Amino acid sequence: MSAIVNDHPTEKPRSRWRTALKVSLYLLVVVLLTLLTQIGGFVLVGATLIVLALRTPRRHRWLATGALFVALYAVASLTLVPAMATASGRIALPCSRAPEASVSALSLLTCALNRHYATPSVASLLETMADDLERPLPNTRVRYLDAGFPFGWGMPMLPHLSHGDGRKVDLAFFYQNPDGLYVPGLTPSPIGYWGFEQPRPGDSQPCAEAQGLSLRWDMAWLQPLWPGLTLDEQRNVAMLNWLTGPGRAHGVTKIFLEPHLVERLGVSDPMIRFQGCAAARHDDHIHIEVRS
Numbered sequence: 212m213s214a215i216v217n218d219h220p221t222e223k224p225r226s227r228w229r230t231a232l233k234v235s236l237y238l239l240v241v242v243l244l245t246l247l248t249q250i251g252g253f254v255l256v257g258a259t260l261i262v263l264a265l266r267t268p269r270r271h272r273w274l275a276t277g278a279l280f281v282a283l284y285a286v287a288s289l290t291l292v293p294a295m296a297t298a299s300g301r302i303a304l305p306c307s308r309a310p311e312a313s314v315s316a317l318s319l320l321t322c323a324l325n326r327h328y329a330t331p332s333v334a335s336l337l338e339t340m341a342d343d344l345e346r347p348l349p350n351t352r353v354r355y356l357d358a359g360f361p362f363g364w365g366m367p368m369l370p371h372l373s374h375g376d377g378r379k380v381d382l383a384f385f386y387q388n389p390d391g392l393y394v395p396g397l398t399p400s401p402i403g404y405w406g407f408e409q410p411r412p413g414d415s416q417p418c419a420e421a422q423g424l425s426l427r428w429d430m431a432w433l434q435p436l437w438p439g440l441t442l443d444e445q446r447n448v449a450m451l452n453w454l455t456g457p458g459r460a461h462g463v464t465k466i467f468l469e470p471h472l473v474e475r476l477g478v479s480d481p482m483i484r485f486q487g488c489a490a491a492r493h494d495d496h497i498h499i500e501v502r503s
């Protein structure tokens with residue numbers, strides 16, 4: 212009897228700690244989903260409220276909430292979100308798995324995370340550029356990485372410093388296989404990011420001595436894992452020349468590219484800039500900004 216009486220004071224605080232831990236983890240997941248997808252946190256809260264309203268047995272709540280979240284997120288992302296985004300001035304960029312698609316996301320993960328929204332001007336620019344590049348360079352396929360979120364709530368799209376307004380999009384480089392043949396839609400990294408084109412001996416390296424907190428990740432441990440693809444210089448030069456030439460009339464205002472690639476590709480232009488040492492590297496992709 213005395214053992215039972217003595218147990219109570221230790222069990223209650225433990226139970227309270229467990230509840231606090233669960234609530235903290237839940238809130239962390241809501242925040243992470245919001246940062247990753249913009250709508251995911253709201254959908255998870257909605258799914259949780261529905262599961263609670265249906266008086267789902269406690270032991271099934273986590274599973275039921277997870278399953279309902281996946282279903283609601285998929286339906287919202289495919290129907291409601293594109294329609295609402297269009298009404299607020301952003302459209303979904305193409306998300307096709309077809310290799311022959313002239314413009315598409317490099318990875319469907321980009322679309323699954325709702326990071327493929329941009330202004331109509333950006334969409335039109337990509338389509339026109341793809342058409343113009345394909346005429347002299349057959350089979351050229353334009354692939355984009357992160358663009359923007361569906362809604363302009365002033366929310367940044369981490370880890371990017373500037374992708375909050377729908378006027379920015381990251382473009383994949385074009386690559387060749389070891390035989391020197393263009394490989395449409397392929398990049399060293401499956402998501403396009405972090406497969407860096409390294410500076411050659413003697414190239415400009417303005418961040419070689421940079422120190423301090425920064426989003427300039429080198430991911431050195433990842434580099435040996437990527438397949439041996441090399442830059443298709445002809446296609447990349449053609450893309451950059453288009454962006455600094457006809458692209459100007461389509462509203463291109465700024466392009467980020469690492470200095471060593473500017474030199475190697477010979478594409479100097481006032482619009483092509485170095486992003487500085489505190490932001491992400493731009494020798495795994497090109498960042499462009501459009502006026503509207």
Ligand SMILES: [Zn+2]
Pocket residue numbers: 371374379380381497498499
């Ligand atoms: Zn960018």
